[in-house]
Amino acid sequence: MVTIARELIGKVLVTHFSGSLTAGRIVETEAYAGITDRASHAWNNRRTARTEVMFGPPGHAYVYLCYGIHHLFNVVTSRAEIPHAVLIRAIEPVAGIAQMVQRTRKTAEDPSLTRGPGNLSVAMGIKTLHSGQSLLSAGLFIAREKKRLPAGEIMVGPRIGVDYAGADAQLPYRFYLRNNAYVSGVNTTRQK
DNA sequence: ATGCCGATGTCCT
DNA sequence: GGACATCGGCATC
Numbered sequence: 190m191v192t193i194a195r196e197l198i199g200k201v202l203v204t205h206f207s208g209s210l211t212a213g214r215i216v217e218t219e220a221y222a223g224i225t226d227r228a229s230h231a232w233n234n235r236r237t238a239r240t241e242v243m244f245g246p247p248g249h250a251y252v253y254l255c256y257g258i259h260h261l262f263n264v265v266t267s268r269a270e271i272p273h274a275v276l277i278r279a280i281e282p283v284a285g286i287a288q289m290v291q292r293t294r295k296t297a298e299d300p301s302l303t304r305g306p307g308n309l310s311v312a313m314g315i316k317t318l319h320s321g322q323s324l325l326s327a328g329l330f331i332a333r334e335k336k337r338l339p340a341g342e343i344m345v346g347p348r349i350g351v352d353y354a355g356a357d358a359q360l361p362y363r364f365y366l367r368n369n370a371y372v373s374g375v376n377t378t379r380q381k
Numbered sequence: 382a383t384g385c386c387g388a389t390g391t392c393c394t
Numbered sequence: 395g396g397a398c399a400t401c402g403g404c405a406t407c
Contacts, residue, residue, distance in 0.1 A: 219399070228399065230392090239391065257389030259400050276399060307400050317390095350399055373400095383407075393397085 190266040190273035194220035195364045197264065198343055201332045202280055204313045209288045211313050213280030213303055214334065217365040217372045219348045221263070223272040228354035231272035242321045243272035250329060252310070252320040259307030262315045264324065264331070278306045278349070278363075280313075281371045289313070305373040342367050349374045 195218075203212040221229040223243070230240045230253070242251045243265055251263040251274050267273040280303045282289055289302055289312035303309040310316070315329075324330050348363045365372045 221399075230399080235392085237392065253399090254390050256398070256400055257391080261399065263399090278399090301402090305400070348399075353398075383405105385405080386403090388401095391398090394395085 190222060190275060191220045191362060193264070193266045194218040194275045194362065195343060195345075197275060197277070197331070198364050198366060199334050199338045201283060201334055202277065202313065203284075203330055203332055204315060205328045206314045209285060209314065211285030211288050212283040212332075213309065213313065214283055215277055215279075215331075216281050216369045217277075217279035217374075218363070219276040219278055220266075220362040220364075221274045221276060222360075222362070223267070223274075226354070226360075227357040228348060228351040229272070229274070231274075239320075240272065243274050245269055245321070248324050250315075250319050250322045250324060252315060252317050254317050255307070260310040260316050261306045262310050262313075262319075276306060277309065279304050279365070279369075279371045279373050280309050281369065282312070300370040304371045338366075 197215050197218050200215050201212050223231050224234045231243050246269050247265050249265045251265050252260055255261050263274040263276045265274050286298055293311050303312045344365050344367050345361045346363050347359050351358045
């Protein structure tokens, strides 16, 4: 699932809800390693109505509510009973920017539009009701990007906001594009 | 540039 | 009752 987190960088996430098409290139992801990963909702084989989607087949969306406010979008990456997932943390808008601005109630486009998992879900119209939906469906899918990424552009580091996970917080499970304005977290607020 | 805070669903103790 | 895969605003250095 770590491999998949890296491979998702540069691919294009597309939503097409109620006639509104929005798309963005994935620029930041994090891998969550299921029952052995303290940072995962599925740690220690925790199964609830919410996490059950992760125990299902791959290629489906796992969307959950964080802090009661933010809808965070994940891709289930392994076969049934293996609850691995990849959190999509940031995208770079490709299509439907006017729609994204409208959904986020901003007045103009700026990098905060799709920077961070909570923000990108608002911009893309992704909600918890999409949890369990196949990523092969017409309204929600991930497309291959035509052009290859230049070598050396993908950076690796520890995940954001998982300090409580002990040693697992140090795992190099976060991937992001170098010098991309839409990447969230520390070291990214500068760079203009 | 850094830090605190509030909003608040779901799950755990 | 508390913790949590967040964010933006406001206060303070």
